[in-house]
Amino acid sequence: MNKKDIIICRCEDISLEEVHQCLEAGYTTVEDIKRILRVGMGPCQGQTCSHLIQAEIAKFLKLKKEDVSFQKTRPLVTGVVIEDIAKQAIDGDDND
Amino acid sequence: MIKASIVIVGAGISGLSIAYNLALSGMKDIHVIDKSHFTNGSTGRCGAGVRQQWGTKLNCILAKKSIDFFGRANKELNYDKDIEFKQAGYLLLATNTDEDIQFQKNVELQNSLGIPSKKLTVEEALKIVPHLNPNSFISATFCQTDGHVNPFLMSEAYYLAARKLGVNFHFYEEVKEIIVESSLIKKVVSDKNEYITDKVVNAAGGFAKEVGDMVGIKIPVFSEKHEILVTERTMPIQGPMVMSFSKNIYCQQVPHGSFLMGRSNPNALESHDISSSWEFLDEMAKTVTEILPKVAKLRVIRTWGGSYNLSPDRQPIISDTDELKGFYMACGFSGHGFMFAPITGELLTEIILDKQLDDYAADLHLNRFKNNTKTSFEHSVV
Numbered sequence: 001m002n003k004k005d006i007i008i009c010r011c012e013d014i015s016l017e018e019v020h021q022c023l024e025a026g027y028t029t030v031e032d033i034k035r036i037l038r039v040g041m042g043p044c045q046g047q048t049c050s051h052l053i054q055a056e057i058a059k060f061l062k063l064k065k066e067d068v069s070f071q072k073t074r075p076l077v078t079g080v081v082i083e084d085i086a087k088q089a090i091d092g093d094d095n096d
Numbered sequence: 097m098i099k100a101s102i103v104i105v106g107a108g109i110s111g112l113s114i115a116y117n118l119a120l121s122g123m124k125d126i127h128v129i130d131k132s133h134f135t136n137g138s139t140g141r142c143g144a145g146v147r148q149q150w151g152t153k154l155n156c157i158l159a160k161k162s163i164d165f166f167g168r169a170n171k172e173l174n175y176d177k178d179i180e181f182k183q184a185g186y187l188l189l190a191t192n193t194d195e196d197i198q199f200q201k202n203v204e205l206q207n208s209l210g211i212p213s214k215k216l217t218v219e220e221a222l223k224i225v226p227h228l229n230p231n232s233f234i235s236a237t238f239c240q241t242d243g244h245v246n247p248f249l250m251s252e253a254y255y256l257a258a259r260k261l262g263v264n265f266h267f268y269e270e271v272k273e274i275i276v277e278s279s280l281i282k283k284v285v286s287d288k289n290e291y292i293t294d295k296v297v298n299a300a301g302g303f304a305k306e307v308g309d310m311v312g313i314k315i316p317v318f319s320e321k322h323e324i325l326v327t328e329r330t331m332p333i334q335g336p337m338v339m340s341f342s343k344n345i346y347c348q349q350v351p352h353g354s355f356l357m358g359r360s361n362p363n364a365l366e367s368h369d370i371s372s373s374w375e376f377l378d379e380m381a382k383t384v385t386e387i388l389p390k391v392a393k394l395r396v397i398r399t400w401g402g403s404y405n406l407s408p409d410r411q412p413i414i415s416d417t418d419e420l421k422g423f424y425m426a427c428g429f430s431g432h433g434f435m436f437a438p439i440t441g442e443l444l445t446e447i448i449l450d451k452q453l454d455d456y457a458a459d460l461h462l463n464r465f466k467n468n469t470k471t472s473f474e475h476s477v478v
Contacts, residue, residue: 031133035140035248038352043328043397075372079328079395086385086392089378 008056009049011042019053023060030054030071040071043079101125102295102448103284105271105307108139109247109434110426111299112254113441116173119261121445126263127293129286131270135251137301139434141370141402143324143346143358145337146435147186147242148211151202151476154411154459156209158436165438166245174260175253179245180351184335186242187216187225188476189233189387191342199237202476206239213239225334227390233340242337244350247434254437274310281311281422295422297444302368302403304427313417316465317428318366319403322358323376327394329353338388339478345383346478347391355391357384360404360478370401404431407465410474412436414443414460424448425462430477 003017014037022033030053033039039053040046050071058065101123104111107130115128130136146166148159165172166181190196199215206213214237221236222228259265266289274296275283284291298315300307308315330353337348347357359380377399385392407413407428414426424447426433426440433440443457 027134029133031136035133035135036252041326041398043395045398074398074400075377076396076399079397081393081395082327082381083385083389083392085377085381085396089382092378 008052009037009039009042011044011049012038014039014049016056019056023056028057028061029069030057031069033057034071045074046071098127098289098291099125100127100284100291100293102127102297103291103293104128104297104299106130106137106299106301107255107265107267108135108137108299108301109251109254109437110301110429110440111297112251112258113437114297114299114426114444115263116254116258116261117441117445118448119258119263121449124262127266127291128258128263129266129269129271129284131268133267134255135248138402138405139247139251139301141324141400142247142434143348143356144244144247144350144434145186145242145346145348146245147239147337149186149188149202149206149213149237149239149242149476150474151198151205152411152472152474153205153209154456154472155432155474156206156211157456158412158439160209160211161442162436162438163241166250169250169253169438173253173257175256177249177252179250179253181243181245182351183241183243185224185238185240185337187221187336187338188237189221189338189340189343190235190237191233191340193234195342196235198475199235203237211239212241213237224336225338227333227388228338229387229389232343232387238336244337244348245434246350250434250437271307271310276311276420279420281420295448296424297448298423298425298427300427301433302405304405304425308425311420311423313420313423315413315425315427315462317405317407317413319368319405320364321367321369321371321401322360322364322404322431323372323380323399323401324356324358325377325380325396325399327355327391328397330355330394333390340387341476341478343383343387344478345380345387347384347388355394358478359383368403370403372399372401405433406430409464409472410477412440412460413462414440414447414457415462416447417462430474
């Protein structure tokens with residue numbers, strides 16, 4: 001299968017070819033590649049792509065996958081509607 | 097042991113712009129050292145806004161010159177991607193009479209410096225951002241030429257251009273010590289290398305004070321945590337950055353389609369903490385629900401924090417020092433280092449090459465605090 005047609009990050013529509021170009025350009029950590037390609041910045045927050053990218057970096061640098069650092073995990077665990085947070089925050093204040 | 101004509105501490109946007117401008121002037125053996133990955137500090141954490149609507153003359157001039165550069169950056173840096181400079185403006189909301197009066201003065205100042213900002217009524221503002229809550233503000237100012245630049249890609253554009261000019265970069269390497277003998281810089285020691293040099297640039301962002309301390313130069317800056325959230329992407333619905341100082345919010349839709357928004361914490365302490373807090377999420381959600389109810393229908397997918405490196409007058413320090421020859425700094429940007437980066441690199445290069453500076457730039461010197469010179473204070477900050 002053509003590398004152009006293999007989608008690594010579904011949220012941001014990034015192909016394996018783009019990941020490989022990024023590696024060739026010298027960006028060889030998950031954090032670097034995230035900032036250049038936006039992989040892992042979409043709604044799933046890297047739950048699919050980060051492991052795949054970690055594996056590609058390991059192959060490229062000839063390392064074990066576990067020796068390639070993972071990206072920083074940030075809140076939230078899942079997407080939440082902003083006005084729902086506001087409502088909870090205001091209701092919570094009333095209950096104090 | 098590496099021989100360097102200059103060592104730049106920090107590969108954030110300021111360090112990158114300085115490295116590029118120095119290399120462009122013909123300097124060789126420039127080494128830039130950064131303790132972590134590409135744009136790991138404040139640059140990669142910033143709100144991606146670029147504006148000229150300021151309350152002090154100095155900030156207005158710095159901003160205008162930088163905006164002019166963003167307009168030609170792709171070409172000048174020969175960047176084959178796009179820095180995503182979008183000039184859809186900044187809309188600043190006045191929510192009380194004091195702010196309304198201050199904004200009138202600010203617009204007069206900005207116009208006198210060639211910045212095309214204007215005062216708007218609520219109705220006029222609603223024509224630009226129809227989903228604003230009309231009851232949340234009493235007037236506004238707008239500048240069409242303000243807007244957005246992608247911090248990652250702008251950094252990459254400078255980085256690649258600097259590398260092409262021969263600049264050496266050392267990521268994942270931390271500066272530990274700067275050796276000074278008889279009031280002259282001799283050496284920079286990192287956790288991986290030693291650099292023989294007589295010139296050091298402190299572009300360490302949130303850690304600028306600590307780098308000053310390495311050579312005994314007291315820099316009156318401190319770091320404070322500011323947080324941001326980003327939403328899922330959606331159709332283009334909001335052109336300009338919407339901002340209110342009194343309501344404590346900035347909120348823009350970036351070209352990618354997601355909304356970025358942030359606020360400051362009035363109780364923040366001096367700290368290098370950059371962790372996310374639920375308090376931020378609560379307060380941010382309440383404010384955006386009030387001012388931009390339509391935007392509050394979106395899902396927040398991520399939050400993060402970063403450091404503002406605050407100076408006493410909320411204006412940058414771009415300076416050499418009286419005490420130590422060869423020590424330079426670009427710090428204290430007070431949350432605006434990204435949008436001022438182009439002029440920062442140009443000015444510090446002129447200082448390092450001992451060129452005559454334009455008159456306005458004298459006010460950027462560290463001495464303005466030492467001599468207790470009266471400086472204007474920037475209030476237009478979130």
